[in-house]
Amino acid sequence: MVEATPPKIELRGICKSFPLGHGQVRSVLDDVAFSAQPGEFVAVIGPSGCGKSTMFNIMAGLETASSGEILVDGDVVTGQHEHFAYMPQKDLLFPWRSILENTSLGLEVAGETKKIARARAASLFPAFGLSGFEDAHPFELSGGMRQRAALLRTVVQGRDVLLLDEPFGALDSLTRTDMQSWLQGVWSQNAWTAVLITHDIREAIYLADRVVVLSARPASVRLNLTIDLPRPRALSMTTSAEFAGYERTLLATLHEETRSSSAP
Incomplete structure (x- = not known):
């Protein structure tokens, strides 16, 4: 009998409490629990303040869970950070460093030589639409290009799982749409396993294979919805009846959670 392949990443019974005195x-x-298969794109949505960023910090090994486990390829890695590449909402590019120097920084901090780190980062510039901007500084780039540079800095580390915390939240609507289409393309070419936090339901449906809805705080998984839409996904798909059906389901679930969190 062939054993089933374990998920690339799995959260089991994650709990977190903070002392108030x-x-x-x-x-x-x-008791947050969900998983992502190798090469799967999972989006996580939930009411504001429900604990999504805390969950990401625990996954990335930046915070300690009160209980529960994080597994990668079936092995417990709770508290470890080397399996995850974390991209926050702000690009956090250092203004005094060139774009190439910024994108290679993570590798250098991890112990790679400057020469090898910059060569690895430079090899990705064409795929990320950044050719010719290796020596530019962040202030010379548009918001969308800065986010591409930040994502390049994240993926060049070669980690098992990408954690994307509202990477396009600060962009204008048109740039955000362009970046969503670009991310879908570069993700499909590289078969990354990705977990995305977003407040944008349409973004979650457009990008993800599954959407996990967290409840109001204390957060647990309220819904785990498979998005059965063909890939590659054109923007025109966002006006289809199937897309609208997923949107209604997610909106109804979120509104229910929002009402429950504000009830006396």
């Missing part, structure tokens, strides 16, 4: 605690995550 005087013996009180605030529970933020409550």
Whole structure:
């Protein structure tokens, strides 16, 4: 009998509480559990303040869970950071460094020589639409190009899983749409396993194979919805009846959670 391939990443029973003093605690995550298969794109949405970023910090090894496990390829890696490449909402490019120097920085910090790190980063510039901007500085780039540079800096590390925390949240609507289409293309070419946090339901449906909806705090998984739309996905698909059906389902779930969080 052939054994099933384990998920690339799996969260099992992740809980997180913060002490408030005087013996009180605030529970933020409550038994969060979901997984992503190799090469799968999973989006996570939920009410504001439900604990999505805390969950990402635990996945990336930046915070400690109160209980639960993180697994990669079936092995427990809770608290470890070397399996995850984390891209926050802000590009965090250093203004005094060139784009090539910025994108190779993670490799250099990890111990790679400057020469090899910059050669590896430079090899990705054509795919990321950054050819010719190796020596430019962040202030010379548009918002979309800065986010491409930030994503290049993330993926060049060669980690198992990409964690994308609202990477396009600060962009204008048109640039954001362009970046979503670009990300879909570069993701499909590289077969990355990716987990995306977003507040944009349409972005989640357009990009993801599955959308995980978290409940109001303390967060647990309220819905795990498979997005059965063909790839590659054209922007025209966002006006289809199938797309609208997924949008209605997710909106209804989120509105229910928002109402429950504001109820007395």
